[in-house]
Amino acid sequence: MSSKNMHDHAVDAHEDHHDHKPAGFLDRWLFTTNHKDIGTLYLVFSLTMFLIGGLMAMVIRAELFMPGLQLVEPDFFNQMTTMHALVMVFGAVMPAWVGFANWMIPMMIGAPDMALPRMNNWSFWILPFAFVMLLSTLFMESGGPAAGWTLYPPLSLQGGQSFAFVVFSVHMMGISSIMGSINVISTILNMRAPGMTLLRMPLFVWTWLITAFLLIAVMPVLAGAVTMLLTDHFFGTSFFNAAGGGDPIMFQHIFWFFGHPEVYIMILPAFGVVSEIIPTFSRKPLFGYAAMVYATASIAFLSFIVWAHHMFTVGMPLTGELFFMYATMLIAVPTGVKVFNWVSTMWHGSMTFEPPMLFAIGFVVLFTIGGMSGLMLAIASVDLQYHDTYFVVAHFHYVLVPGSVFALMAGTYYWLPKWTGRMYSERWAKIHFWLSAVSVNVLFFPQHYLGLAGMPRRIPDYSVQFADFNMISSMGGFVFGLSQLIFVGVIVHCVYKSRQAADGRVWEGAKGLEWTLSSPPPYHSFNTPPAINSSTVAHADEYSH
Amino acid sequence: MQMNTAIDSALRKVTDTHDFQQRRLRAVRTAWILAAMAVLIFVAFVLSGVLAD
Numbered sequence: 078m079s080s081k082n083m084h085d086h087a088v089d090a091h092e093d094h095h096d097h098k099p100a101g102f103l104d105r106w107l108f109t110t111n112h113k114d115i116g117t118l119y120l121v122f123s124l125t126m127f128l129i130g131g132l133m134a135m136v137i138r139a140e141l142f143m144p145g146l147q148l149v150e151p152d153f154f155n156q157m158t159t160m161h162a163l164v165m166v167f168g169a170v171m172p173a174w175v176g177f178a179n180w181m182i183p184m185m186i187g188a189p190d191m192a193l194p195r196m197n198n199w200s201f202w203i204l205p206f207a208f209v210m211l212l213s214t215l216f217m218e219s220g221g222p223a224a225g226w227t228l229y230p231p232l233s234l235q236g237g238q239s240f241a242f243v244v245f246s247v248h249m250m251g252i253s254s255i256m257g258s259i260n261v262i263s264t265i266l267n268m269r270a271p272g273m274t275l276l277r278m279p280l281f282v283w284t285w286l287i288t289a290f291l292l293i294a295v296m297p298v299l300a301g302a303v304t305m306l307l308t309d310h311f312f313g314t315s316f317f318n319a320a321g322g323g324d325p326i327m328f329q330h331i332f333w334f335f336g337h338p339e340v341y342i343m344i345l346p347a348f349g350v351v352s353e354i355i356p357t358f359s360r361k362p363l364f365g366y367a368a369m370v371y372a373t374a375s376i377a378f379l380s381f382i383v384w385a386h387h388m389f390t391v392g393m394p395l396t397g398e399l400f401f402m403y404a405t406m407l408i409a410v411p412t413g414v415k416v417f418n419w420v421s422t423m424w425h426g427s428m429t430f431e432p433p434m435l436f437a438i439g440f441v442v443l444f445t446i447g448g449m450s451g452l453m454l455a456i457a458s459v460d461l462q463y464h465d466t467y468f469v470v471a472h473f474h475y476v477l478v479p480g481s482v483f484a485l486m487a488g489t490y491y492w493l494p495k496w497t498g499r500m501y502s503e504r505w506a507k508i509h510f511w512l513s514a515v516s517v518n519v520l521f522f523p524q525h526y527l528g529l530a531g532m533p534r535r536i537p538d539y540s541v542q543f544a545d546f547n548m549i550s551s552m553g554g555f556v557f558g559l560s561q562l563i564f565v566g567v568i569v570h571c572v573y574k575s576r577q578a579a580d581g582r583v584w585e586g587a588k589g590l591e592w593t594l595s596s597p598p599p600y601h602s603f604n605t606p607p608a609i610n611s612s613t614v615a616h617a618d619e620y621s622h
Numbered sequence: 623m624q625m626n627t628a629i630d631s632a633l634r635k636v637t638d639t640h641d642f643q644q645r646r647l648r649a650v651r652t653a654w655i656l657a658a659m660a661v662l663i664f665v666a667f668v669l670s671g672v673l674a675d
Contacts, residue, residue, distance in 0.1 A: 193646075193650065264649065266652055294663065297664035298667050301664050305671050
């Protein structure tokens with residue numbers, strides 16, 4: 078509690094007791110149109126999916142603990158790798174960011190709620206049905222999808238009847254994401270308080286605005302690709318069936334035109350959260366605010382023109398390989414700008430290391446490792462060696478776990494007192510951080526060596542020379558998995574047991590409209606537009622036009 | 623900066639809860655445009671597959 082502001086001057090003028098909060102459980106949660114309630118639903122859903130996807134990861138690591146087949150059949154192992162990815166990408170990380178967007182964007186821009194509250198309700202409640210449908214395939218005769226989350230044909234077309242359920246669930250997830258994105262863009266463009274110009278918006282709002290445009294651009298592409306898979310599988314078309322004149326490589330192009338921006342959809346909001354947290358605990362304004370905005374936009378643009386670096390081994394013209402190689406490397410420039418600005422923000426700052434800051438610093442260091450291995454993979458000639466090995470698994474897990482997931486945890490620890498009105502146990506949160514930070518490296522770092530030594534991904538068995546590193550990796554995995562139970566415990570304790578009330582401005586260095594509201598905030602965030610000035614918004618003076 | 627504060631202040635006076643309703647109407651228009659974009663992209667990609675087939 079070192080940085081809890083005991084001299085809080087939170088503006089609480091909006092709190093009244095006539096907030097029209099529904100009384101009944103169903104009215105409150107099933108029919109809700111309130112951005113905070115929907116945000117909570119998203120976050121609870123994504124945490125549930127995080128635990129389910131994590132259990133699948135435990136099955137994978139347990140099977141790989143030793144060479145030879147130990148626990149599961151190879152086909153079930155393939156279902157686990159596929160489902161783990163689908164659940165984590167579409168069920169855990171993406172909905173978690175939408176949850177953050179729902180909770181924070183209206184409060185950060187000075188709006189009472191999201192612009193389209195009923196659609197907001199609908200976009201959430203589609204998700205549980207989509208994932209029940211997806212997970213139900215594991216109990217069907219033909220089993221769940223087992224071709225990897227990329228659903229490459231012809232392998233994915235060799236699945237059974239349950240494939241229709243997979244495709245339909247992907248459609249539903251896509252519809253949910255698109256509706257969520259439309260809501261975010263409509264809210265940011267139309268609901269900002271007077272004076273909240275675009276270049277005064279918090280970085281989290283900026284990163285979400287750009288993410289939402291990415292989502293609208295690429296989710297229909299995925300929907301189109303899986304629709305064509307569906308008709309190839311069930312209606313005799315040959316979009317991707319070589320025997321009928323189709324081209325399976327075309328699927329890879331279409332999939333990765335979606336898939337690469339998808340990576341940035343999961344990481345850009347993480348950049349936003351970290352850009353909120355580091356200035357707060359460095360007690361300095363963010364270094365290079367405008368550069369951060371332009372870097373985010375540049376990364377988003379570049380994400381559309383690099384997709385074929387995922388498929389260097391399919392064979393393409395040399396000019397194509399060169400283009401995709403250099404375009405991919407170019408992404409390191411705006412990403413480097415961001416890392417430089419985060420470090421510069423901390424430089425000479427009065428830093429303290431509360432749990433959100435620990436996770437944010439962990440993010441900067443470990444995400445950068447993932448970025449560096451990404452640069453290695455971008456080199457077309459070298460990628461021929463790395464492709465489809467555990468090096469790739471190590472790379473994208475460094476980007477997504479100590480990247481996106483750490484940022485989600487940082488954001489949760491940052492705003493949880495705001496959401497609940499209660500302070501959590503910082504001691505347990507720090508234990509959670511240190512266990513996670515050590516074990517995540519034990520889990521994923523050895524996988525670089527496994528990949529360089531030639532261990533292919535998506536296999537349940539391997540040669541004995543890979544045994545030691547796999548055992549170390551699995552042990553790291555078990556510790557990482559178990560340590561996430563501390564995260565759940567800290568949240569549950571904070572929500573139901575904590576007696577330590579949180580102030581409006583929870584952290585003394587925090588700036589932004591959300592901190593001018595009480596903790597927890599009133600049911601409708603800002604019924605009258607708040608004042609936008611240098612005391613309430615971080616960059617009000619710099620960009621006053 | 624002072625001028626900006628004055629503009630902000632003036633804008634605040636004319637922006638009441640009713641104005642948020644106007645903003646929501648504008649937001650609905652934005653939403654339809656974005657939804658149309660999404661549908662167009664979906665149709666374009668499936669059509670490109672049909673034409674290439």
